[in-house]
Amino acid sequence: MNQKGSRKEMSYKKWFFKHLVKEKLLSIVLLIFLTIYIATTSVTPFFIGDIFGELAKENRSFSIILRTALLIALAGVIRAAADFVQSYMNEVLAHKVTKNVTEEFYNDMLEKSQEFHDRIKVGDIMARATYDTRQMNIFISPGLKFLFEASFTLIFSVSFMIWISPKLALLLAAALPFYIITIYDYYKKLGPVSKAQVEQNSIMNIRLQESITGIRVIRNFVKEKEEIKEFDYETDRLREINTKRGIISAKYYPIAITTLVIALSFLWGSNLVTNGNLSLDDLITFVFLMMTLTMPTWQAGRVVTQFQIGMAAAKRIYEMKEREEYVPEPSTPTEWSGYQGSIKFDRLSFSYKSGSTRKKALDKINLHISGGSTVAIIGNPGSGKSTLIKLLMRLYDPTEGKISINGIEIKDMCLSNLREHIGVIEQEVFLFSKSIRDNIAYGKAEATLEEIEAVAKLAQAHEFIMNFENGYDTIVGERGVTLSGGQKQRIAIARALLVNPSILILDDASSAIDAETERKIQTAIANVLKNRTTFVITHRLATIKNADLIMVMRNGKLIDSGAHDDLILRNPDYRNLFERFSELPPIQIKEGV
Amino acid sequence: MRGFEKKESYDRQYSDKDLIKRFFKYLSPYFLMVILIILGVVATAIITIFPPTMVQNAFDVLEANAGWTEVLPFAIGYVLLSLLSWIFQVFLGIIVTIVTQKIIKQIQIETYISLQEHDLLFFDTESTGKIMSRVTNDTQELADMLNIISQFLSNFFILITVLIWMFVVNWRLSFVTIGMAPFVMLVALIFRKITRMTTGDWRAAIGEVNASFQESVSGISIAKAFGREKKSKEEFEVINYDTYRYAKKRAFAVMGVYPLMDGISVIGMFGITLYGSSLILGDLASPSVILLFLLLLNRFIYPLVRVASQYSTIQSGFAAMERVFSIIDAEKEITNPLDSIIKKIDGQISFEKVYHQYVEGTPVLKDINMEIQSGESIAIVGHTGVGKTTIASLLMRFYDIYEGSIKIDGVDVRDYDLQCLRSQIGLVSQDVFLFSGTVLDNIKYGHPNATLEEIEKVIDIVDAKEFIDAMPDGFETELGERGKGLSAGQRQMISFARTLLSNPRILILDEATAAVDAYTEWKIQEALDSLLADRTSIVIAHRLTTIKNSDRIIVMDQGKIVEEGNHENLMKDEGLYSELYETYFKHQSSEWISEISEVFTD
Ligand SMILES: Nc1ncnc2c1ncn2[C@@H]1O[C@H](COP(=O)(O)OP(=O)(O)OP(=O)(O)O)[C@@H](O)[C@H]1O
Ligand SMILES: Nc1ncnc2c1ncn2[C@@H]1O[C@H](COP(=O)(O)OP(=O)(O)OP(=O)(O)O)[C@@H](O)[C@H]1O
Numbered sequence A: 001m002n003q004k005g006s007r008k009e010m011s012y013k014k015w016f017f018k019h020l021v022k023e024k025l026l027s028i029v030l031l032i033f034l035t036i037y038i039a040t041t042s043v044t045p046f047f048i049g050d051i052f053g054e055l056a057k058e059n060r061s062f063s064i065i066l067r068t069a070l071l072i073a074l075a076g077v078i079r080a081a082a083d084f085v086q087s088y089m090n091e092v093l094a095h096k097v098t099k100n101v102t103e104e105f106y107n108d109m110l111e112k113s114q115e116f117h118d119r120i121k122v123g124d125i126m127a128r129a130t131y132d133t134r135q136m137n138i139f140i141s142p143g144l145k146f147l148f149e150a151s152f153t154l155i156f157s158v159s160f161m162i163w164i165s166p167k168l169a170l171l172l173a174a175a176l177p178f179y180i181i182t183i184y185d186y187y188k189k190l191g192p193v194s195k196a197q198v199e200q201n202s203i204m205n206i207r208l209q210e211s212i213t214g215i216r217v218i219r220n221f222v223k224e225k226e227e228i229k230e231f232d233y234e235t236d237r238l239r240e241i242n243t244k245r246g247i248i249s250a251k252y253y254p255i256a257i258t259t260l261v262i263a264l265s266f267l268w269g270s271n272l273v274t275n276g277n278l279s280l281d282d283l284i285t286f287v288f289l290m291m292t293l294t295m296p297t298w299q300a301g302r303v304v305t306q307f308q309i310g311m312a313a314a315k316r317i318y319e320m321k322e323r324e325e326y327v328p329e330p331s332t333p334t335e336w337s338g339y340q341g342s343i344k345f346d347r348l349s350f351s352y353k354s355g356s357t358r359k360k361a362l363d364k365i366n367l368h369i370s371g372g373s374t375v376a377i378i379g380n381p382g383s384g385k386s387t388l389i390k391l392l393m394r395l396y397d398p399t400e401g402k403i404s405i406n407g408i409e410i411k412d413m414c415l416s417n418l419r420e421h422i423g424v425i426e427q428e429v430f431l432f433s434k435s436i437r438d439n440i441a442y443g444k445a446e447a448t449l450e451e452i453e454a455v456a457k458l459a460q461a462h463e464f465i466m467n468f469e470n471g472y473d474t475i476v477g478e479r480g481v482t483l484s485g486g487q488k489q490r491i492a493i494a495r496a497l498l499v500n501p502s503i504l505i506l507d508d509a510s511s512a513i514d515a516e517t518e519r520k521i522q523t524a525i526a527n528v529l530k531n532r533t534t535f536v537i538t539h540r541l542a543t544i545k546n547a548d549l550i551m552v553m554r555n556g557k558l559i560d561s562g563a564h565d566d567l568i569l570r571n572p573d574y575r576n577l578f579e580r581f582s583e584l585p586p587i588q589i590k591e592g593v
Numbered sequence B: 001m002r003g004f005e006k007k008e009s010y011d012r013q014y015s016d017k018d019l020i021k022r023f024f025k026y027l028s029p030y031f032l033m034v035i036l037i038i039l040g041v042v043a044t045a046i047i048t049i050f051p052p053t054m055v056q057n058a059f060d061v062l063e064a065n066a067g068w069t070e071v072l073p074f075a076i077g078y079v080l081l082s083l084l085s086w087i088f089q090v091f092l093g094i095i096v097t098i099v100t101q102k103i104i105k106q107i108q109i110e111t112y113i114s115l116q117e118h119d120l121l122f123f124d125t126e127s128t129g130k131i132m133s134r135v136t137n138d139t140q141e142l143a144d145m146l147n148i149i150s151q152f153l154s155n156f157f158i159l160i161t162v163l164i165w166m167f168v169v170n171w172r173l174s175f176v177t178i179g180m181a182p183f184v185m186l187v188a189l190i191f192r193k194i195t196r197m198t199t200g201d202w203r204a205a206i207g208e209v210n211a212s213f214q215e216s217v218s219g220i221s222i223a224k225a226f227g228r229e230k231k232s233k234e235e236f237e238v239i240n241y242d243t244y245r246y247a248k249k250r251a252f253a254v255m256g257v258y259p260l261m262d263g264i265s266v267i268g269m270f271g272i273t274l275y276g277s278s279l280i281l282g283d284l285a286s287p288s289v290i291l292l293f294l295l296l297l298n299r300f301i302y303p304l305v306r307v308a309s310q311y312s313t314i315q316s317g318f319a320a321m322e323r324v325f326s327i328i329d330a331e332k333e334i335t336n337p338l339d340s341i342i343k344k345i346d347g348q349i350s351f352e353k354v355y356h357q358y359v360e361g362t363p364v365l366k367d368i369n370m371e372i373q374s375g376e377s378i379a380i381v382g383h384t385g386v387g388k389t390t391i392a393s394l395l396m397r398f399y400d401i402y403e404g405s406i407k408i409d410g411v412d413v414r415d416y417d418l419q420c421l422r423s424q425i426g427l428v429s430q431d432v433f434l435f436s437g438t439v440l441d442n443i444k445y446g447h448p449n450a451t452l453e454e455i456e457k458v459i460d461i462v463d464a465k466e467f468i469d470a471m472p473d474g475f476e477t478e479l480g481e482r483g484k485g486l487s488a489g490q491r492q493m494i495s496f497a498r499t500l501l502s503n504p505r506i507l508i509l510d511e512a513t514a515a516v517d518a519y520t521e522w523k524i525q526e527a528l529d530s531l532l533a534d535r536t537s538i539v540i541a542h543r544l545t546t547i548k549n550s551d552r553i554i555v556m557d558q559g560k561i562v563e564e565g566n567h568e569n570l571m572k573d574e575g576l577y578s579e580l581y582e583t584y585f586k587h588q589s590s591e592w593i594s595e596i597s598e599v600f601t602d
């Protein structure tokens, strides 16, 4: 939406960094304590050196030793306290950033268009929301902590070393290029394999997700062995990548350089000592300072490892987030007006983006529907009935033409405003794995139990719900698996009725419901939602016949519309539907009635 | 006892002994490698003490005012030993990685295999997100544990070696170092408890976040349709914030251990310098000994700290193991019988006194008795929710019945080999599920070797040729998850074709044409007739036009069979069937329409 345009050029690194620096107070406190921590760490070798200096003297004074030892202890305690604060802050920072990123990602996924969700797999989104955010988290803590510690230690220790003996410190300067080259080399090697790792993890996630959600089909066709084989392949690839990555990190060799540098400096230092250019205790201090560098060297490796994977992860999150697939909201929205909906389809055309050749799912639909009428939409599978409804809800925007409700083009309305006035029972019912009560109250969380029961009764669902041991508190499985087809549909009907919509859409909402129950539902709905515009997509002939207006669709085109009596005379497609039906003996029954 | 996580119904507890035993089972194929690892660990531990000793000796030499050339051997020794230790560590790292990754893979695939064998009842109640997290996250945690165990071992050995060496060099001073151990242990113990508790809460909170995220994305179109995005965002913010809160709590414990231990180590340093100096003053030690002790102190304290805190990581690894093994070991009721029967099914079915319930205390089927002859075509009708789909599921042995028996060709379904049973029964299920992949992949799912001819034949039967040809890449068009990219009716046709292609002996059509229009349905039925002629078929449908021609109609009410017979007889009986039938057609008749339209126009 508006602020998204400006973010476009931003790279994922910038985006990540922005999240990081947003926590200013936290970062400042962190840096202060970090400085204290490192300063006290690097000062300790001096005290140790002092003690040795004292011990080397002829007239050693125990009180000086005691004083210095106390200083070591004091520095140590301060150091421990500062370390605690900075580590804690760092961890908190990491979780805060993770929390913000997860939330931003979640919100963005909700805003993404239906088109986006049609194509992107849930497992993929989930891999990014879970594994990838976790990798970012690890990069910040302990990754960033290591980075800070390493660089601060480096700065302090090196300055102290220069202070003690600039000559000795020269050695370090000579070693520097080797460090840079080797660490950079390590960095380069880890890049591709880190990327491969997060990606393979995602692939595995997708597979796993799909085989759990499709478990019934797998059982049905006894395909367990094949599924296992495929999963085995994916896990094996992940294993290979992880092993490769592990081996690269194991072989991290700058540590070897540090060892060499320590030994050389000792050697050279000894030389300086024997020549009288350096005191022995200074040498000791120096060597101890050198040894504080082992840790940063090792940490640098960890930082690089975590940086690579953290950034590969950040990139994946950012890239998915950055896809500009939103249904645009108007800048100055017009409010919904009117109680019922009179609807106008104006040269409406639409094709789904996913297909390579753009077959039109809807082709120049023109129609005016007056408010309060019942409209039946019929047509063979794939003729565009559901698509028309989705366009009305603005799940997709038309490629051409427009839709207006009560004279207002739907593009000019706020999305939420539009959708709250339309109640839809979708063709494939989706229920959440919550209680039945929560499912019905989905669109109106503040609904009272009476309201919920009232709509459940309208939808002929109350009776079966009460038959469950826990009644309205029965938890339905994911997508409602523990309910029968007709039970799911009736809960979806109740859910849509509860929001008291101005336009009601039943997209094949009774395909799994027997005629008797369906009739009861229809009568009930008709009583309650009097004079609302109602769309019924159905294959039940009675419902069709009874509609005010029938839209006959074929291959995306509205081939005819009108009332039953006219259509049966003039439209062959329409007649086809009823012809076969009229061979049956309802006539006899009619006589019996 | 272990962990404080929210438990799932399938979670169980294992004793530490069990877990360790099982863990060793995974290790046993890598016996040689494990020996190598242990040897490597011991070797590095021993090497560790030498570089500081080199420094100590060099110091002695220097103090005696010797020339730097005499320091040279020690410097070289220092470098070589350090490099040796580094090389050992590299090899250790590589071997550990290889073994670890292999074991993880093994555990992941075992979890997956066991998932494939779990009862459907398990999937009915467990959330996909949580199951997935066990296969991915928890196995990952196991991996970390393996790593940590090897570090633990190595630290432990270093600890012991350093301690012995200290003792050898100066037993008096070594008591100062040993004296710190109880404090370190105490701190570790306290923090272990806190860490475990807070980690459990944190993990549970993450689980909630994932489950909620997952469901929101799966149900995105509903959220949009109901304009619920804002509310969902608010809800998510709350649970997401909870995770952060728990993470903060946990951070306190996790990040507190090291600094505290560090503080203790400083006290040790203090003790060593002080006591050491007094020893020197009393001529009981040389200054270089203190130097050595200070150098060794790090190699004593850090391993000690690690051993102590890694113990808690191992604990949480144990908890992860428990979570993974719980999935692997979850009770499976529906398994292949020992002497499973594999044979060609003819198609005679009998239900004898079948009772079924999904949930204890809520019976779904009551005393179902029916006899279906081979080749017979029967229909099952009844109000929604009476248990029609359940009958189909039981025949496929998706669930085991509560009481009674279901026999096919006189053999109980529980005695059949599962593969043999299910592959000979074709079920077009009410809930359509297609996989992502091409249209062709989906059709061929149950019979991957089908010829083009066979495929075209089933495509013709379900009247899908026209729309498949019209798709951008025809058969090769890629579908999204759950078959996105097709209309609901089209998906149903593909799922229908998929079952027909597997050429089953018994065909169950559970509302197989509910999403298509009456004309298309009629065409499909005509085409099906010849295919069904010599097979047993069970048709479940609410549209009574589709079942009228069945040999026999079984009418169910409230989980029982209430009527049985052909259309004419049932109509004569004037029972439930005639009632259903009449509503169905009365529904279509002009009287009713004028009646209802009065209500509508009211
Ligand atoms: N997996 C399950 N776990 C728990 N209860 C279930 C499960 N599946 C079905 N039920 C319950 O069993 C009863 C019968 O369901 P079933 O699906 O067999 O009905 P049906 O006759 O097929 O109905 P419909 O015509 O609506 O499809 C229902 O009350 C339903 O809630
Ligand atoms: N998400 C999608 N991406 C690409 N194409 C799609 C998508 N959804 C539907 N289509 C195609 O658009 C056309 C119209 O589909 P639509 O769902 O509107 O049909 P329908 O009339 O509702 O059919 P049914 O009676 O089967 O529900 C079909 O050819 C279908 O293949």
Ligand SMILES: [Mg+2]
Pocket (backbone or CB within 6 Å): A385, A386, A387, A427, A507, B487, B488, B489
């Ligand atoms: Mg549709």
Ligand SMILES: [Mg+2]
Pocket (backbone or CB within 6 Å): A484, A485, A486, B388, B389, B390, B430, B510
């Ligand atoms: Mg059913």
